[in-house]
Every structure is written in structure tokens, then in C-alpha cells.
Amino acid sequence: MIEIRFHGRGGQGAVTSAELLALAAIGEGKYAQAFPSFGPERRGAPVVAFCRIDDERIRIRANIYEPDIVVVLDASLLTIVNVAAGLKPNGLVVTTSKDSPEKVREILGIKNRIAAVDAVKIAREILGVPITNTTMLGSLVRASGVVQRESFVHPIKERFGRIADKNISAFERAYHDTALLQ
Amino acid sequence: MVKRIGMEVSIAAAEAVKQANVDVISAYPITPQTHIVEHLSELVANGEMDAEFFCVESEHSALSVCVGSEATGARSFTCTSAQGLALMSEITYIASGLRLPIVMIIANRTLSAPLSIWNDHSDAMSIRDCGWIQFFVENGQEVYDHVFISYRLAEDREVLLPVIINMDGFTLSHVIEPFELIEQEKIDQFLPPYQPLYRLHPDRPITMGAFALPAIFAETKKAQEVAIQSSMPKILEVLKAFGDMTGRYYRPIETYKTEDADTLLVTMGSFGETASVAVDKLRDEGRSVGLMKIRLWRPFPFEDLKKVALKAKNLVVIDRAISVGMGGPVASEVKAALYGYDVRPSVYNFVAGISGRDVAPSDFIKMVDKAEIEIEEGNREGYELYGVRE
Numbered sequence: 001m002i003e004i005r006f007h008g009r010g011g012q013g014a015v016t017s018a019e020l021l022a023l024a025a026i027g028e029g030k031y032a033q034a035f036p037s038f039g040p041e042r043r044g045a046p047v048v049a050f051c052r053i054d055d056e057r058i059r060i061r062a063n064i065y066e067p068d069i070v071v072v073l074d075a076s077l078l079t080i081v082n083v084a085a086g087l088k089p090n091g092l093v094v095t096t097s098k099d100s101p102e103k104v105r106e107i108l109g110i111k112n113r114i115a116a117v118d119a120v121k122i123a124r125e126i127l128g129v130p131i132t133n134t135t136m137l138g139s140l141v142r143a144s145g146v147v148q149r150e151s152f153v154h155p156i157k158e159r160f161g162r163i164a165d166k167n168i169s170a171f172e173r174a175y176h177d178t179a180l181l182q
Numbered sequence: 183m184v185k186r187i188g189m190e191v192s193i194a195a196a197e198a199v200k201q202a203n204v205d206v207i208s209a210y211p212i213t214p215q216t217h218i219v220e221h222l223s224e225l226v227a228n229g230e231m232d233a234e235f236f237c238v239e240s241e242h243s244a245l246s247v248c249v250g251s252e253a254t255g256a257r258s259f260t261c262t263s264a265q266g267l268a269l270m271s272e273i274t275y276i277a278s279g280l281r282l283p284i285v286m287i288i289a290n291r292t293l294s295a296p297l298s299i300w301n302d303h304s305d306a307m308s309i310r311d312c313g314w315i316q317f318f319v320e321n322g323q324e325v326y327d328h329v330f331i332s333y334r335l336a337e338d339r340e341v342l343l344p345v346i347i348n349m350d351g352f353t354l355s356h357v358i359e360p361f362e363l364i365e366q367e368k369i370d371q372f373l374p375p376y377q378p379l380y381r382l383h384p385d386r387p388i389t390m391g392a393f394a395l396p397a398i399f400a401e402t403k404k405a406q407e408v409a410i411q412s413s414m415p416k417i418l419e420v421l422k423a424f425g426d427m428t429g430r431y432y433r434p435i436e437t438y439k440t441e442d443a444d445t446l447l448v449t450m451g452s453f454g455e456t457a458s459v460a461v462d463k464l465r466d467e468g469r470s471v472g473l474m475k476i477r478l479w480r481p482f483p484f485e486d487l488k489k490v491a492l493k494a495k496n497l498v499v500i501d502r503a504i505s506v507g508m509g510g511p512v513a514s515e516v517k518a519a520l521y522g523y524d525v526r527p528s529v530y531n532f533v534a535g536i537s538g539r540d541v542a543p544s545d546f547i548k549m550v551d552k553a554e555i556e557i558e559e560g561n562r563e564g565y566e567l568y569g570v571r572e
Contacts, residue, residue, distance in 0.1 A: 019358050026188030033359050038214075038300060038352035038538060058561075059455040061321075061353055062542040110289045155188075 001054040003064045005038055007083045008073035013133025017071065018049035020137060020159065024151035025053045031033045033058045046081050053146060067091060071140055073119070075099075084110050094140045094178075096120055096132055101181035112156040114145030117178040126170040127163070134160075134167040138174030149175065183507070185358035191322035191349070192217035194361050195261075195287055200231045201369050205256035208236035208247035213264040213299045214351035215289040219261065235345035241266035242472055245273035245286075252282040253300035253390055255381035257333065260284065263351055264291035264305045270310050271330035277344045278313030279406065280391050283336030283376070284344040286314075286327065289351040290451070290502075292537045296382060300538025301351040303451065306479075307511050313406055315345045316479040317415060318451040320436075322359045322365075325349045327430060330364070330373055335420045337376050337404045341413045348479070350452040350502075364428060410481050417478065435486040439465060443472030445496040445550060446527075450476040450512055453500055453534075453541065460546035471550055476512065491520060495525045498553040500568075501533045509533070509565040517563070528557045534568040545569065 004021065008014030015036045030053055037048040050064045065166050066086045067070035072095035077083055084093060091112050096119035105114045119135040126135075134156060141149055152171060157164040189197075195218050199207070207226070209219040225231035234256075236247045241262050248258040248449065262270060267288060277284050292298040293305055306316070315335065319325050323505035325347065332345035349355060380388060394402055417434065425431030438458050440446055447457050454475035464471040474490050474497075476483075491497060501510025520526040530553035535541040549568055556564045 022358045023188040026186055031186075031360055033357055035352075035357040056375070060459050060543060061452050061456045063540045065542065078461070145227065157464075164233060 001052055001056075001058065001069050003067045003084045004030065004051045004053070004069040004071060004140075005067040006049040006051070006071045006073065007066050007081060008047055008049070008076070008079050008132075009043075010045050010047050011021070011131070012073045013131050014047050014073050014113065015049045016053040016159070017073065017133040017137055020134070020152060020155045021147065022053070023155035023158075024147045027151050027154055028147060030055060030147075031058050037063065040149055046077060069094065069140070069144055069146070072096065073136050075120070078107050079114050080083055084112065086110050087112055095135065096103070096136060101179050105181060113143075114181045115178050116141055117174045119174055122170055122173050122177065126173060135170040135174040138171035139178040142175045142178040143180055184362040186362055188357050188358055188360055190217060190356065191325055192289070192355045193221050194322055194326045195329065195349070196221035196225065197363070199259050199324045199367060199521060200225050202329055202333050202440065203257065203365070203370075203372060203375070204233055204259045206234050206236065206251035206258040207260070208238055208244045208251070208258070209260045209262065210238055210241045210244050210266060212241070212263050214291055214301070214355045214443065215261050215263040215287070217355065218287060218289070220547065230409065234568045240405070241270040242409060245277065247272040248284045248388075249273060249277050249282055251283050252277075253280065253382045255378040257337075257376045258284050259286070261287035261289065263289045264293050267305045268293060268308060271312070274309050274312035274314065279402070281342040281406070281409070283333070283342055284346060285332045285336055285347070286344065287325070287329075287347045287349060290348050291351040298521060298537040301353050301502075302536040302538065303348070303501070304536070306346070306348050307503045307505065308322045310480070310511065313343070313410065314345050314480065315341075315410065315417070317346065318348045318350065318479055319354075319475055319477070320452055320475065322354060322357065322431070323361055324432070325354060326361055327424065327428065327432070328362070331368055331420055331424050331432070333376075334373050334423075335413070335417060338416050339379055339466060339552075341409065341416050342379065344411055345460055348451060362428075364455065368427055372423065376442045410547070414481055414483070420453060432477060434483035435490060436475040436477055438473040438475070440472035440474060440490055440494070442470065443494060444470040445498060445554060446473075446491065446494045447471065447473045447546060447550065448476065448497050448499040448512065449473065450479065450515060451502060453502065456541065456543055457546045459501070460543040460550070462549060482515055482519075487516065487519050491516065491527060492523060496554060496557050497527045497529045498550055499529060499531045500536050500549065502565070505534050513565070528562040530556055530561070530563070531565040532568040533556070533566075536567075539569065
């Protein structure tokens, strides 16, 4: 089982990211589960969302404490939230950042693999808003291969309708621009 | 093989209500039930579902509308949570007393105070004695499936009782997961149109819910008690028929690795799946632990429970609500089931996960450890709130 924790701020789409990831995995015939850290939504406040993916039926219904992958949708969270809490020794951090993955690793003070992309810039350019959910999924897929790229097309179209194509472009751009530090 | 579709559990619940050909929906939005009624109102507004959606000003009215519509022979649905259920509680007794086969989903949530929107079973326990058949389900697929099971059961002429499907709020309601949907043709066969025994009709006036003097009230209640007690064979029959249709066979008491187990965890609702992960881990360590999951809360499946429980030495009952001043309500029922036996397992009771506090597999393991130590030391009927900071 692969466990992924998303960190974002309310309104950036951390929950949507987790949901789209689960839908893409389920579309591939896998089992998956996505859920927010339950509670009232507050725009701008740090939020967490979770996704589990497995080949077997998933039975666990509790938060993720030892993730395989952490995805960060807002670079300011790198210094104010312990985003790497419980991350497995061979785990991966995928983050939006203007900085290099080396710099992110230094900020976090960890030895894990890091993937970084300036998702805010990509989202602003392509979508016109700094909502980084689909953009960060492109980066996640590049860095982890946890699901296939094509598997996102259907869930993104279902979710975004008229603006689906732009979201797919943002996804693809982040996929190509992601810098990975092993 | 059936293709699995990913969706939020609340959306799947609403889709099941649509597939069940419900005629009348009346509900008032309340977290965490909201997504179910929002989706239903969209389905009706978009013409995808041929039903009346009654917007009401309160939950009391929501269930009152269902009582009226069901009395005319219209298949009716409502759903709510916590304070909403508390407000409609008066009408829950009326629906069952009038023998109206309404189906309600409760997205279980904590009753105030303190104000909390998160999950536990305090709302369900507040109407425990309302006379409805009451299920607790473990996962999204079960929510979807139990909508069809519940209508078929409720409307059976040998039953004619309303049914509640309890699903944990947030822990189930707000999760995206895979579903195996059932073809409409199969559902139409499994759940034919409702044929009421009596119905309100202007051309054939009858009285429902008349005033009962002491000379007749007890007899009416006896009839209601006989109806719910004798619904058990029908419950088994409907669950079997559903299993034959889908391959998913459900039972009033579900078991997981209970054979030869010295200690059994006992859970109700979505705790069951997480607890099963804990059981696997304990079994890997060579521990003799199993899991018993209560699906049917009313009528309480005493006989099925005893068959499993009496083989064990220790029961660790995990409640998700407190009967303040007494302990966990599920543990109370379990103890009652075992009272008549000289040789019976010890029952150690935890109340855990109230107001949505996360309960991980490691927590179930800690509870098993603690219970076994306490029982070993002679505390055979202990009770505590798990994980409370003092």
C-alpha cells in the first residue's frame, strides 16, 4: 500500500488533489481511498488530505501517520508545518517551490528524495489562479509513477468541465518541469 | 467482473436512493449528511430522478413529511445527523408506531455540547429505543447496498417497519472509494414497487395514529414488539437474497478470525475495518485475537452474538458513545446477552473515537493489551475512556 499525505492551504485544492489521485488509481482498477482531515473548511489555513492506493481492498480508516509520499501545495508551509512528520526513510517529498530540490532538502533538514516544481508560477500562467492541485499532481506522477499520466485525463475532465484542458496543460507542464533529487 | 467506480460515499448513497426509485425525499441539510441531500436535490432538479424533493424548515418537519407521504403509499427517504436527529426524534417513534416503512440514513455525528461536527454514535444511541430496524455499516459499498436491503425489508408485509442505516459521519460520508454499482434491472427485480397494505386515500378514508386509551395501548406496543422480534427471519432472508444477487453476503453479526480466538474485539460501524487490520498484526505476533462486528443493532441479534462470544475468554467491546453514568451502550447489550451463562467471557469496555478522534490499528492493539492485563488482574468488567488526557 502507498500512503500519500497532502499539505496545502484551504482553497488551494489539497483535498481535490487527493480525490483526483484516488479516482485515477481506481480508474486503473486499483483500490484507493481519499479523504480530508475532517472539519470545517477555512480558506488560507493549513489543511491536510490523505490518499491510500493498493492492489488489495483497503480496510484501514484512520489518518496517515507514516506516509510514503508527502505532497506540499504551498511553499510557505515548508517552514511552518512539519510536513515531513513520520515520512518513511525511503519516502519522497513533492513540493511547489521556487528553490531547487537541494535547497528544499536543506530547509526541511531531511535526507529523503525531493521533487520540486514552481507550481504556483505554472498555475498562474496557465490557469490564471494560484490553485496548484492539478499542477502538483503532474509533479507527483513524474516523481513517483504512483499512477499513469493518462489515468488523470478522465477524472480531470469530470471534475473541471470547461477548464479541464487548462488543468491538463498545467499537469503536463509540471510533469516536464519537475526537478528531482535522489 | 464488475467494474469499480470511484466516488464519494455520500454520492453513492444518493445514487442508491435514486436507483431504489424513491418517490419522496424530505430532508434538512446538516453536516456531515449534507452531500447526500445536496446530490439528491440536484438529481431531482435535473430531472434525473422522478421524485418529489420537499424542502422543509427543520428535521422535525422532514420526517413528518415522510410520515405523511409514506402513509399515502409513496416510498420515502430522509437522512440527518446529530442535532437534526435529536430534533426529529419525536417523529421517529411515530413512524415506527404507525408501521411506516421509511428508510433513513444517519451520517453519525456527536451530539452537543460541546458543539462538535465530528463522528461518534451518540446521535444513534439517543433514539436507540425508537422501534426502527437499525443497521450499522462498515464501508461505502455497504452504505450503497443497505439502501436496497432496507427498502426490501421495510416494505415486506411481514415486517412493515422503518429502517435506519447508520454510517459514520466523515469517516465514511466524506471518503472517495471504489464502488461496485448494481445494474438497474437487477435492482428493479430485487426491489419491486411498494404495495402498501393500507394507505391514506381520499376515496377510502381510514385513520392512522389514532388516540389509544390504556385499554389498547399495551396491545399495540406488543404488536410492534412482536413485529420487530419476528423480523429476524426476514432480515436473514433479505440479506441472503441480496447476497445471491451481488455475491456480497451480509450477516447480523460479522466475524473475522474468531475461530479459536481467546480474545475478541467487538465493534460496530466503520471501526470494524480498521480493527481487522489490528487483528492481522496481532495474529502475526502469534496472539489469539479475533473480531466480532455488530451490523444489526435492532432487533439485537442475541443468538448470533452468543454463538460467537461464548467461545471466547475475553471480549474487548469498543463503544463509540457513552451512556453517561453507565459506560458503553454496546457493552451493556453484550453483557446482557451473556448474563444467563455461568461460564462466560470477561467483558472489558472501552469508549473510543468519540467526536471523531482518530483510532488507528495501533490503538486497537493497545486496547487489546490493556484489556488482557486488566482481566488477568481480576478486573473482569472494566470500563474506561480510551486515550483521554488527564
